[in-house]
Amino acid sequence: xxxxxxxxxxxxxxxxxxxxxxxxxxxxxxxxxxxxxxxxxxxxxxxxxxxxxxxxxxxxxxxxxxxxxxxxxxxxxxxxxxxxxxxxxxxxxxxxxxxxxxxxxxxxxxxxxxxxxxxxxxxxxxxxxxxxxxxxxxxxxxxxxxxxxxxxxxxxxxxxxxxxxxxxxxxxxxxxxxxxxxxxxxxxxxxxxxxxxxxxxxxxxxxxxxxxxxxxxxxxxxxxxxxxxxxxxxxxxxxxxxxxxxxx
Amino acid sequence: xxxxxxxxxxxxxxxxxxxxxxxxxxxxxxxxxxxxxxxxxxxxxxxxxxxxxxxxxxxxxxxxxxxxxxxxxxxxxxxxxxxxxxxxxxxxxxxxxxxxxxxxxxxxxxxxxxxxxxxxxxxxxxxxxxxxxxxxxxxxxxxxxxxxxxxxxxxxxxxxxxxxxxxxxxxxxxxxxxxxxxxxxxxxxxxxxxxxxxxxxxxxxxxxxxxxxxxxxxxxxxxxxxxxxxxxxxxxxxxxxxxxxxxxxxxxxxxxxxxxxxxxxxxxxxxxxxxxxxxxxxxxxxxx
Ligand SMILES: Nc1ncnc2c1ncn2[C@@H]1O[C@H](COP(=O)(O)OP(=O)(O)O)[C@@H](O)[C@H]1O
Ligand SMILES: [Mg+2]
Numbered sequence: 001x002x003x004x005x006x007x008x009x010x011x012x013x014x015x016x017x018x019x020x021x022x023x024x025x026x027x028x029x030x031x032x033x034x035x036x037x038x039x040x041x042x043x044x045x046x047x048x049x050x051x052x053x054x055x056x057x058x059x060x061x062x063x064x065x066x067x068x069x070x071x072x073x074x075x076x077x078x079x080x081x082x083x084x085x086x087x088x089x090x091x092x093x094x095x096x097x098x099x100x101x102x103x104x105x106x107x108x109x110x111x112x113x114x115x116x117x118x119x120x121x122x123x124x125x126x127x128x129x130x131x132x133x134x135x136x137x138x139x140x141x142x143x144x145x146x147x148x149x150x151x152x153x154x155x156x157x158x159x160x161x162x163x164x165x166x167x168x169x170x171x172x173x174x175x176x177x178x179x180x181x182x183x184x185x186x187x188x189x190x191x192x193x194x195x196x197x198x199x200x201x202x203x204x205x206x207x208x209x210x211x212x213x214x215x216x217x218x219x220x221x222x223x224x225x226x227x228x229x230x231x232x233x234x235x236x237x238x239x240x241x242x243x244x245x246x247x248x
Numbered sequence: 249x250x251x252x253x254x255x256x257x258x259x260x261x262x263x264x265x266x267x268x269x270x271x272x273x274x275x276x277x278x279x280x281x282x283x284x285x286x287x288x289x290x291x292x293x294x295x296x297x298x299x300x301x302x303x304x305x306x307x308x309x310x311x312x313x314x315x316x317x318x319x320x321x322x323x324x325x326x327x328x329x330x331x332x333x334x335x336x337x338x339x340x341x342x343x344x345x346x347x348x349x350x351x352x353x354x355x356x357x358x359x360x361x362x363x364x365x366x367x368x369x370x371x372x373x374x375x376x377x378x379x380x381x382x383x384x385x386x387x388x389x390x391x392x393x394x395x396x397x398x399x400x401x402x403x404x405x406x407x408x409x410x411x412x413x414x415x416x417x418x419x420x421x422x423x424x425x426x427x428x429x430x431x432x433x434x435x436x437x438x439x440x441x442x443x444x445x446x447x448x449x450x451x452x453x454x455x456x457x458x459x460x461x462x463x464x465x466x467x468x469x470x471x472x473x474x475x476x477x478x479x480x481x482x483x484x485x486x487x488x489x490x491x492x493x494x495x496x497x498x499x500x501x502x503x504x505x506x507x508x509x510x511x512x513x514x515x516x517x518x519x520x521x522x523x524x525x526x527x528x529x530x531x532x533x534x535x536x
């Protein structure tokens with residue numbers, strides 16, 4: 001469904017993504033694991049196209065030079081240079097690192113803004129679905145996004161992304177900074193979303209443990225390069241992975 | 249009593265003048281320094297449609313507002329899109345555009361006392377023992393309608409909600425399929441129409457003069473800065489604060505300190521609380 005070929009991203013002369021090749025299958029959960037500053041977010045921003053807007057703004061300001069090489073295809077179409085909003089229309093929706101909730105809008109408004117691309121019928125149906133997987137959000141509808149806890153914001157951010165009717169959902173470190181209980185709950189919710197809606201999911205995490213069981217295929221990222229790949233079992237049994245990403 | 253009534257009227261006038269400026273800034277972070285010029289253009293546009301094309305007043309108003317919407321969209325599409333994100337260039341571009349238009353109008357002979365728009369309804373009513381022109385009552389009514397409309401639009405309409413998303417986090421909005429340029433075009437078109445609505449409501453109270461362009465710009469900036477850049481609730485509160493301060497100054501000090509109040513308020517805000525009355529977006533970000 002998504003295919004990345006020889007992707008390289010540079011911030012000035014520092015390489016953030018080093019010749020990555022990867023594939024995400026339709027209806028499957030793909031994982032990306034890597035330590036802090038391995039390049040996970042850069043990869044997510046490149047797939048969703050946000051990096052092009054950052055690049056444009058930096059060029060305008062005469063700021064840092066960002067270079068993107070290689071190509072990304074989605075459902076057979078080259079999207080490497082497509083605007084982020086167009087990619088969202090094609091079905092690639094990013095739920096970004098640190099959630100980026102609209103802090104001054106209520107939880108419900110956050111979801112409604114997420115439904116910008118949805119028809120009335122889709123928005124209504126998805127809203128019900130979001131409340132069914134995250135019942136905790138029902139009570140928080142009227143609360144301002146900025147006043148939600150980290151876990152509540154993360155549920156809201158995933159819900160908001162679902163409202164945009166994704167075919168492929170990108171989740172950048174959705175468990176960052178959450179309690180183990182919340183981690184387990186979200187991991188279950190993410191698996192359920194994939195199983196119930198058949199939306200393909202690409203998920204990045206620093207610590208693989210809570211996520212590894214729910215992925216179908218995964219990549220290990222180191223210094224911007226994909227050093228290892230395999231299915232959930234293969235990755236779990238790999239001794240290097242064990243020591244580096246499980247803290248065993 | 250006079251102070252109360254005229255304070256309210258003046259506050260609504262300020263809110264009307266500033267709401268378009270605040271909208272554009274809030275959504276696309278573009279300080280539209282052509283805002284005052286758009287206000288004056290609308291006045292002359294309606295005047296020309298009525299007097300040169302001999303159109304009906306209401307038709308002229310509607311036509312003028314539609315044209316202003318197109319003008320706003322065109323300013324973004326052809327000028328601002330190229331300098332987007334470079335604050336200094338945005339200010340220079342919009343200010344230059346505004347200056348050029350205003351000075352061109354002046355050069356073209358649009359000056360002095362000759363150009364006026366008729367009031368909507370003649371006459372006056374007495375409120376609490378004070379006679380008030382009906383046009384001033386209309387200012388309040390239109391003020392309330394515009395503010396209510398904007399509130400409903402940004403809370404219940406899909407585009408309005410998208411505009412608010414864009415205002416809060418541009419990239420997060422893009423990830424959801426909201427196009428930044430499209431939203432900015434809409435914001436500029438609406439901002440220009442709002443400048444137009446202000447002009448049409450307020451100009452019948454006086455003459456259409458080029459100087460009004462500069463005053464409207466200064467007052468809009470004052471309201472926007474005091475309210476906390478881009479905060480709509482803040483802008484309305486600020487309009488009331490400055491509105492009453494001005495009327496009190498006129499009543500107890502001197503009438504030509506009217507504009508000085510706005511300038512002093514800008515300076516005081518920048519020194520005491522640069523984020524303005526409602527500049528809380530920052531605080532929230534730090535909290536999370
Ligand atoms: N805007 C930026 N400018 C310069 N360097 C950046 C920028 N964003 C990220 N980097 C660098 O790129 C590398 C990858 O970062 P990132 O993609 O954020 O990694 P991760 O999400 O895995 O922590 C890091 O070395 C980081 O310092
Ligand atoms: Mg990251």
